[in-house]
Amino acid sequence: MEDTPDDLNANQHVAALPQAEVVTDIEGDVQDEVRRVIQEALRRRQQRQTPLAIVLPHVTAESQNDDESSNDDEDKNEKKLCGLSKWAFYMLMVVAVGGIVGGVVVAATSSSSSGNGTSSPTVILTPITLANLLYPDQDGKDLAPAQSDAIHWIVETDTFFQNPTVTDELLERHALATLYYGLRAYNWTASSNWLSGTTHCEWEFVGCNEIGSVISLQLDYMNVQLEYEYEGILKGSLPAEIGRLSNLNALSLAGNEITGQLPLQLYDLTMLTQLSVALNKFTGSIHKAVGRLSRLRSIDLANNLFHGDLPSEIGLLRQLEEMSLGNTYLSGQIPSEIGSLEFVKTIKLSSTNLSGPIPSDMQKLRLLELFDISGCGLESTIPSFSTSLKSLILNDNVFPTLPTELFLLGNLRKLFLSNTTLSGQLPSEIGKLTSLTELILSDNRIEGPLPSELGNLRLLLYLHMDDNMLASTTLPTELGNLASMVHLSFENSALVGSIPTEFENLQDLCYLYLNENQIIGPIPSVVGRMASLRKLQLNRNLLTSTIPWQMSRLSNLFSINLSNNQLTGNVPASMSRLEENIQDINLYGNNLTGGLETLFCGSLPDLQEFVADCELQCTCCTGCTR
Numbered sequence: 306m307e308d309t310p311d312d313l314n315a316n317q318h319v320a321a322l323p324q325a326e327v328v329t330d331i332e333g334d335v336q337d338e339v340r341r342v343i344q345e346a347l348r349r350r351q352q353r354q355t356p357l358a359i360v361l362p363h364v365t366a367e368s369q370n371d372d373e374s375s376n377d378d379e380d381k382n383e384k385k386l387c388g389l390s391k392w393a394f395y396m397l398m399v400v401a402v403g404g405i406v407g408g409v410v411v412a413a414t415s416s417s418s419s420g421n422g423t424s425s426p427t428v429i430l431t432p433i434t435l436a437n438l439l440y441p442d443q444d445g446k447d448l449a450p451a452q453s454d455a456i457h458w459i460v461e462t463d464t465f466f467q468n469p470t471v472t473d474e475l476l477e478r479h480a481l482a483t484l485y486y487g488l489r490a491y492n493w494t495a496s497s498n499w500l501s502g503t504t505h506c507e508w509e510f511v512g513c514n515e516i517g518s519v520i521s522l523q524l525d526y527m528n529v530q531l532e533y534e535y536e537g538i539l540k541g542s543l544p545a546e547i548g549r550l551s552n553l554n555a556l557s558l559a560g561n562e563i564t565g566q567l568p569l570q571l572y573d574l575t576m577l578t579q580l581s582v583a584l585n586k587f588t589g590s591i592h593k594a595v596g597r598l599s600r601l602r603s604i605d606l607a608n609n610l611f612h613g614d615l616p617s618e619i620g621l622l623r624q625l626e627e628m629s630l631g632n633t634y635l636s637g638q639i640p641s642e643i644g645s646l647e648f649v650k651t652i653k654l655s656s657t658n659l660s661g662p663i664p665s666d667m668q669k670l671r672l673l674e675l676f677d678i679s680g681c682g683l684e685s686t687i688p689s690f691s692t693s694l695k696s697l698i699l700n701d702n703v704f705p706t707l708p709t710e711l712f713l714l715g716n717l718r719k720l721f722l723s724n725t726t727l728s729g730q731l732p733s734e735i736g737k738l739t740s741l742t743e744l745i746l747s748d749n750r751i752e753g754p755l756p757s758e759l760g761n762l763r764l765l766l767y768l769h770m771d772d773n774m775l776a777s778t779t780l781p782t783e784l785g786n787l788a789s790m791v792h793l794s795f796e797n798s799a800l801v802g803s804i805p806t807e808f809e810n811l812q813d814l815c816y817l818y819l820n821e822n823q824i825i826g827p828i829p830s831v832v833g834r835m836a837s838l839r840k841l842q843l844n845r846n847l848l849t850s851t852i853p854w855q856m857s858r859l860s861n862l863f864s865i866n867l868s869n870n871q872l873t874g875n876v877p878a879s880m881s882r883l884e885e886n887i888q889d890i891n892l893y894g895n896n897l898t899g900g901l902e903t904l905f906c907g908s909l910p911d912l913q914e915f916v917a918d919c920e921l922q923c924t925c926c927t928g929c930t931r
Contacts, residue, residue, distance in 0.1 A: 451544055477505065480546040484547065488539040520553060524558050543563055548569075550574065554579065560584045563586065569592060569594060572598060574598070578602045582606055583608050583629065587610060599623065603626060605628075621645075623645065638659070638660055639664055643664060644664060648672055649670055650672050656681070673690065674694060676694065689710045690714060703726050715739070721745040728750040733757075741765055744765060744767065754781075765789065768790065768792070771794050777799075779800065785808055788811065793817055796821055796842070797821040802824065803829070823846065839861050839862060845869045851873060857882045858882075860883070864889050867892055874897065897921060901925075
């Protein structure tokens with residue numbers, strides 16, 4: 306077979322032929338196939354209004370059967386037209402007609418070798434060819450808008466990538482572009498370099514390894530407030546293409562408004578070590594496929610709308626160190642498989658619908674430092690924990706008693722048990738928890754007397770025992786040993802007796818709440834030596850005598866409430882020295898006398914509220930009582 310003449314451009318030659326003439330010159334079997342391909346091309350053109358993508362088979366003489374290959378040269382020549390085999394001509398014909406209808410997208414070249422005609426198409430990158438490459442199972446059809454937008458960007462705008470071969474680089478670039486469109490990232494004010502002609506490793510918030518593969522994507526808190534506006538927050542659903550970032554180690558989408566379910570493809574990211582989608586609006590359940598993410602060290606799904614059970618497959622995350630699933634609608638029991646998380650240090654399950662009991666397998670977690678299941682309303686006993694535990698947050702559940710094993714946690718720093726229906730006396734063993742810095746026991750049914758061993762908690766900063774049933778109980782003088790105390794609160798606990806003079810040792814105390822009790826006697830003058838006091842609440846007690854003048858030394862005080870007591874006498878003139886920080890004063894409901902004009906009116910520039918008995922002379926008071 307002779308070569309095609311060099312001056313013959315096959316595409317131009319065939320395209321110049323009238324359509325009817327070309328079709329009638331081709332043998333019947335080929336003619337029917339040509340018509341079919343052309344009709345299909347026209348149909349796609351009408352439906353999609355996009356350039357045609359006609360992908361043709363690679364046809365060679367070897368594809369003929371043995372009988373055809375045995376024909377003589379005359380038969381072969383009869384099947385050739387313009388120096389081309391009938392299949393080569395058929396291919397060129399389709400290209401020509403396709404070019405006339407919607408723009409040529411397949412360039413055909415013809416050559417002969419050893420007397421056998423061959424034809425090899427070269428695919429040019431178009432939206433449809435790329436869609437076929439990226440979504441072969443869908444035949445490039447029924448794409449979501451974000452998927453289609455990403456494809457058109459790569460084909461029509463992206464100057465960095467023009468290779469029509471499916472590579473990891475193409476998959477990652479398309480995945481990021483789909484994420485960009487799917488989460489409406491075009492509203493970002495900080496999307497530096499995204500969808501630019503540079504490598505996607507240079508796009509803002511994208512991190513790559515040394516070979517240019519994406520290993521981190523940090524798109525958290527995109528709603529950071531600027532001076533006059535918010536940055537564009539991420540909205541929409543997380544596209545399945547996230548699963549194409551196969552080398553991703555760290556993914557953070559926290560603090561946005563992403564909706565919908567977590568795509569199953571997310572669980573294909575088996576290289577992930579950090580996953581955070583907290584503070585979004587994700588729905589659906591946590592799929593059991595989460596167990597595939599066996600390299601995870603940190604998972605944060607908190608503050609979303611997830612529901613359903615916590616899957617037992619969570620126990621397969623053997624490398625996990627931090628788990629935060631709080632403020633969701635998760636329900637059911639905590640799976641016992643949680644005891645398999647041998648490296649876990651933090652577990653946060655607060656404000657969910659999880660039910661009890663807390664599994665006894667918790668004691669297997671030898672590295673656990675924080676366990677927070679507050680606000681769940683579950684009923685359980687408090688299980689044993691490893692001595693590594695530092696924070697135990699159990700508020701707003703039902704734990705009627707404190708197990709003796711609890712007092713063996715020598716490293717415990719925070720113990721929160723408010724509103725847990727605790728009853729009976731506080732065990733003296735509480736004094737063994739000498740590492741405690743915060744002890745919160747409010748809103749329970751704890752009775753007195755209070756153990757003197759509370760005075761052993763020398764590192765204690767916060768002690769809250771509000772709203773308990775401490776009838777006929779006095780404040781232990783040993784509380785004066787807690788020199789580091791910052792916040793001491795016994796509101797509405799039916800305390801009796803007087804304020805211990807040992808409180809003068811509490812030099813770091815900023816907030817003292819003893820209101821709504823039955824405390825008697827005078828306000829001890831030593832209160833004036835508690836130099837750090839900022840807020841003093843002694844209202845609704847049975848305090849008598851006069852206001853000690855030493856209170857004028859409390860230069861850091863911004864709020865004082867002595868209302869509804871039995872105080873008498875004049876307000877000390879020295880109280881006017883509180884001018885630097887004082888914001889509200891409440892003295893009503895006492896038997897105080899005299900005037901307040903020269904003491905406070907006009908001399909306290911930051912005073913916002915001043916309430917006193919109407920019998921007192923005070924033109925600047927904001928309220929009075931009779």
